[in-house]
Amino acid sequence: MPTRRARIPATKYPVERFTLGNGLRVVLTPDRSAPVIGVAVVYDVGIRSEPEGRTGFAHLFEHLMFQGSENLEKLAHFRHVQGSGGTFNGSTHLDYTDYFETLPSNALERALFLEADRMRGPRLTEENLRNQVDVVKEEIRVNVLNRPYGGFPWLTLPPVMFDTFPNAHDGYGSFDDLESATVADAADFFRRYYASGNAVLAVSGDIDVAEATTLIERHFGDVSARPAPERPDFAEPDLTAERRTSYPDKLAPLPAVASAWRVPDPVTDFTGYLPYVVLAEVLTDGDASRLVERLVQRDRSVTSVGGYLGFMGDPFDVRDPTALLLQSHLPPGGDVDKVLRTVDEELDRLATDGLTDGELARTQARMATHLLRDTDAVLGRALRMAVLEQQRGEPGLLNELPRLVGEVTEEQVRAAAATLRPERRASIEVIAGGGR
Amino acid sequence: MSVVVETGTRPLPPLGPNRRLKLPTQAERTLGNGLTVIAVRRPAVPLVELRLWMPFGRTHLARGAMLAQTMLSGTATMTATEIAAELQKVGGGLSAGVDPDRLMLSGAGLVTGLDRMLEILADVLTGAAYPADWVETERDRLVDRIQVAQSQPAHLARTALLKRIYGRHPYALQTPEPDQVRAVKPPALRKLHAERVHPAGAVLVLVGDVQPERALDAAERALSGWNGDGHVAELPPAPPLEPGPLLLVDRPGAVQSSLRIALPAVPRTHPDHAALQLANLLFGGYFSSRWVENIREDKGYTYGPHSLVEHSVAGSVLVAAAEVATEVTAPALLETMYELGRLAALPPKPDELEQARQYALGTLQLGMSTQAGLASLTSAYAGNGLRLDFLAEHAARLAKATVDDVAEAAARYLAPAKAVTVVLGDADRVAEPLAALAAVRTESA
Numbered sequence: 001m002p003t004r005r006a007r008i009p010a011t012k013y014p015v016e017r018f019t020l021g022n023g024l025r026v027v028l029t030p031d032r033s034a035p036v037i038g039v040a041v042v043y044d045v046g047i048r049s050e051p052e053g054r055t056g057f058a059h060l061f062e063h064l065m066f067q068g069s070e071n072l073e074k075l076a077h078f079r080h081v082q083g084s085g086g087t088f089n090g091s092t093h094l095d096y097t098d099y100f101e102t103l104p105s106n107a108l109e110r111a112l113f114l115e116a117d118r119m120r121g122p123r124l125t126e127e128n129l130r131n132q133v134d135v136v137k138e139e140i141r142v143n144v145l146n147r148p149y150g151g152f153p154w155l156t157l158p159p160v161m162f163d164t165f166p167n168a169h170d171g172y173g174s175f176d177d178l179e180s181a182t183v184a185d186a187a188d189f190f191r192r193y194y195a196s197g198n199a200v201l202a203v204s205g206d207i208d209v210a211e212a213t214t215l216i217e218r219h220f221g222d223v224s225a226r227p228a229p230e231r232p233d234f235a236e237p238d239l240t241a242e243r244r245t246s247y248p249d250k251l252a253p254l255p256a257v258a259s260a261w262r263v264p265d266p267v268t269d270f271t272g273y274l275p276y277v278v279l280a281e282v283l284t285d286g287d288a289s290r291l292v293e294r295l296v297q298r299d300r301s302v303t304s305v306g307g308y309l310g311f312m313g314d315p316f317d318v319r320d321p322t323a324l325l326l327q328s329h330l331p332p333g334g335d336v337d338k339v340l341r342t343v344d345e346e347l348d349r350l351a352t353d354g355l356t357d358g359e360l361a362r363t364q365a366r367m368a369t370h371l372l373r374d375t376d377a378v379l380g381r382a383l384r385m386a387v388l389e390q391q392r393g394e395p396g397l398l399n400e401l402p403r404l405v406g407e408v409t410e411e412q413v414r415a416a417a418a419t420l421r422p423e424r425r426a427s428i429e430v431i432a433g434g435g436r
Numbered sequence: 437m438s439v440v441v442e443t444g445t446r447p448l449p450p451l452g453p454n455r456r457l458k459l460p461t462q463a464e465r466t467l468g469n470g471l472t473v474i475a476v477r478r479p480a481v482p483l484v485e486l487r488l489w490m491p492f493g494r495t496h497l498a499r500g501a502m503l504a505q506t507m508l509s510g511t512a513t514m515t516a517t518e519i520a521a522e523l524q525k526v527g528g529g530l531s532a533g534v535d536p537d538r539l540m541l542s543g544a545g546l547v548t549g550l551d552r553m554l555e556i557l558a559d560v561l562t563g564a565a566y567p568a569d570w571v572e573t574e575r576d577r578l579v580d581r582i583q584v585a586q587s588q589p590a591h592l593a594r595t596a597l598l599k600r601i602y603g604r605h606p607y608a609l610q611t612p613e614p615d616q617v618r619a620v621k622p623p624a625l626r627k628l629h630a631e632r633v634h635p636a637g638a639v640l641v642l643v644g645d646v647q648p649e650r651a652l653d654a655a656e657r658a659l660s661g662w663n664g665d666g667h668v669a670e671l672p673p674a675p676p677l678e679p680g681p682l683l684l685v686d687r688p689g690a691v692q693s694s695l696r697i698a699l700p701a702v703p704r705t706h707p708d709h710a711a712l713q714l715a716n717l718l719f720g721g722y723f724s725s726r727w728v729e730n731i732r733e734d735k736g737y738t739y740g741p742h743s744l745v746e747h748s749v750a751g752s753v754l755v756a757a758a759e760v761a762t763e764v765t766a767p768a769l770l771e772t773m774y775e776l777g778r779l780a781a782l783p784p785k786p787d788e789l790e791q792a793r794q795y796a797l798g799t800l801q802l803g804m805s806t807q808a809g810l811a812s813l814t815s816a817y818a819g820n821g822l823r824l825d826f827l828a829e830h831a832a833r834l835a836k837a838t839v840d841d842v843a844e845a846a847a848r849y850l851a852p853a854k855a856v857t858v859v860l861g862d863a864d865r866v867a868e869p870l871a872a873l874a875a876v877r878t879e880s881a
Contacts, residue, residue: 005525006525006526006527006546006548006549007548009482009546009548011481031480033478033479033480034478034480034801034804034805035455035458035801035805036801036802036805070446071445071446071448074733075724075729075733078723078724079724079791080448082722082723082724082791082794082795083724083790083791083794083795084451084794084798085794085795085797085798085799085801085802086795086798086802087799087802088723102802103798103802104454104455104798104801104802105452105455106451106452106453106454106455107451107452107798108452109449109450109452110448110449110450110451112449113446113448113449117446130736131733131734131736132736133736134735134736134737135732135733135736135738135739136739137761138692138736138737138738138739138759138760138761139739139740141691141692141739141759141761142692142739142740142759145691145692146589146690146691146692146759147587147588147589147590148584148587148588251587252587253583253584253586253587254580254583254584285524286520286523286524286529287508287516287517287519287520288517288518288520288521288524293517296573296577297516297517297570297573300573300576303576303577303580303581304577329580329584331576331580332580332583358521358525361525362521362524362525363524365524365525365526365527365546366524366527366528366529368527368546369483369527369528369529369544369545369546372481372482372483373481373483373544373807373808375481376480376481376483376806376807376808377805377806377808378805378806
């Protein structure tokens with residue numbers, strides 16, 4: 001008897017879209033359940049767009065956007081957001097860079113002012129640049145150089161899988177490249193990529209649509225109009241032969257391995273792409289998932305395993321080319337070859353024998369919970385909708401994701417599993433170098 | 437030199453009127469078995485968050501860690517895989533965690549699955565079986581995880597700090613050694629479960645798209661059969677900080693030093709707490725603080741310095757933490773002590789205090805604006821004997837703390853003379869420069 005499946009619920013966040021005269025696209029999604037708002041500005045430029053010889057520049061530039069702007073001294077942005085009871089940050093991704101605040105809703109106009117001011121232009125000075133190069137170097141030391149498994153696999157696997165600079169290079173950047181960056185580079189980067197026509201503003205939460213629209217026109221309406229630059233084609237052919245490398249990590253106590261396979265274009269072939277998002281969860285979400293059962297519990301050949309879409313774990317925020325990743329940490333002396341062989345065997349078994357009764361439905365129910373939980377945070381909605389608008393012109397897709405994930409069929413998941421062949425796989429192994 | 441823009445003179449828009457702190461609808465019931473259940477309504481998304489806080493002080497370190505690692509490994513009626521699969525069916529999941537105060541089971545799922553999640557929770561609480569094969573697998577995994585933790589500088593610095601500030605108190609050691617974990621066998625786990633996993637003193641928090649009274653009914657139906665009245669262990673009060681030489685823990689070859697500074701603090705209910713929280717914000721508790729603006733935005737020594745008042749059942753402590761480049765370890769410590777001293781010796785500026793106050797009040801609103809945030813806050817409060825209505829009281833105290841109150845709190849709690857300082861870093865390179873600033877005692881990691 002087939003198991004009864006949980007009904008997948010949906011959210012109904014309203015979505016308003018419009019475009020200002022200068023080309024800035026705007027998404028509003030009101031929700032008055034708590035007196036807080038999320039404000040996000042997303043620029044269509046990321047790690048893939050940085051010039052050769054300037055690795056890490058997109059991220060460095062993100063830091064410079066916080067260093068003062070037309071009407072704001074250095075430190076003023078931070079102080080105004082936090083002095084309004086809010087928090088802020090920014091982050092640099094492969095295909096976009098976001099800037100965001102979440103605040104009590106009485107700070108709406110102030111937040112719009114702050115974002116508009118830096119969209120007009122940051123204060124790019126030699127002193128601020130040198131200061132932020134130092135800060136970024138410390139960020140890289142904290143997250144990569146001074147810890148075990150630093151940059152694994154998001155920085156270490158792309159150069160195995162890809163051949164072209166945009167897709168393969170280190171997005172955090174080399175210290176040499178960071179130190180070579182100039183104010184003129186930053187000014188060029190701003191002029192080219194931080195154009196009103198290349199940005200999306202999203203505001204979520206406790207807003208009145210008419211009032212927010214007026215305020216947005218007031219603050220962003222006279223930002224000078226510049227068109228979006230033409231987006232280069234970052235396409236690369238799929239692998240036809242397995243690629244595999246390894247490197248020693250002297251801080252790492254246990255071996256680790258990560259593998260990636262190319263997946264369909266997340267934007268132009270969303271229907272073909274979604275089954276891979278579900279497949280990653282069937283394989284690795286929780287104690288009842290395929291690979292946890294097999295590798296962790298039965299074989300004890302790994303101590304943990306995870307699977308996800310996108311090198312930065314961003315299934316719905318990334319463009320082609322991207323990948324499905326599986327990564328494992330092994331016990332001391334573990335056998336990486338054996339782990340990779342077992343994964344192949346499990347993928348084969350899934351493709352051939354299909355799923356067990358209820359396996360797909362329960363995975364989809366769990367995915368719905370994760371998706372809904374992320375949208376409960378007002379800022380999560382603004383950020384996701386801004387990127388969905390930018391990459392797809394479809395911010396309302398956020399409401400549809402739980403249902404669409406729930407409509408993926410067993411046949412689609414099997415077919416997706418069947419494509420994850422060893423000859424299409426890129427892998428990187430961390431050789432444990434010693435512990436303390 | 438400003439190459440992109442001319443500076444302008446557009447005025448900063450004022451803030452609208454402050455929104456009053458509005459507490460969500462909630463209900464509370466203490467069941468016959470002693471379990472307290474608190475249900476809070478936030479219907480935003482059709483989910484429910486679950487937190488079960490069980491007092492767990494003075495537990496054997498390795499057994500406690502293993503109990504959390506294996507609690508969901510099976511019951512009389514279900515295997516671990518079945519537990520996970522049954523929870524997944526209703527979009528749910530559970531995980532267990534332990535610290536020196538409490539054992540916590542937490543999770544979230546579709547609200548339509550609340551009854552089923554509670555049913556499975558009850559099965560685990562009353563019938564966790566600790567099957568031998570699972571315990572063996574999980575034991576090895578925990579050992580692996582501890583080894584990975586021990587290779588992380590943040591973990592090593594934390595371990596050294598706890599040992600330094602807590603001495604013989606149970607808080608001093610929070611991670612077991614691999615050999616201690618290897619010695620834990622299933623009978624010891626079953627015994628520990630029988631002794632310490634009970635409803636008396638435990639608090640279950642349910643937050644989400646629920647009618648609070650109905651959620652309490654559901655919890656009562658599922659959990660009233662959970663019984664047991666083994667012993668309760670009181671934690672002794674945490675000892676006061678004892679300042680002394682800077683403790684330098686050697687980590688040869690480290691490209692950064694981990695700075696940790698502990699300072700005295702008071703619990704949430706203490707009359708000084710609001711003023712202390714504000715003083716901490718001024719020092720290093722948020723980005724727009726003196727410390728961050730100094731050692732990051734001015735000097736570029738570090739990426740993410742932060743300071744935080746940490747509350748535990750047996751006491752509170754303020755911890756400031758920064759990872760700094762090895763070559764600027766001593767200069768970073770110098771600036772840190774300077775900023776602490778300046779705050780302890782001179783009153784803050786009124787506008788600086790207003791900024792911190794707005795931040796403290798605003799982030800209270802933000803913290804309550806998600807189901808997950810409300811659940812964690814309600815549970816953390818309840819674990820310390822407080823309820824959500826304390827938020828309003830705390831907000832009122834934050835609103836009325838004066839410059840003098842904050843200056844007084846800074847002098848009392850943030851004085852560098854009261855600091856306990858631990859640095860994890862490459863002793864060959866940092867010992868001598870640090871010795872110019874403080875007496876230094878060096879240990880190996």
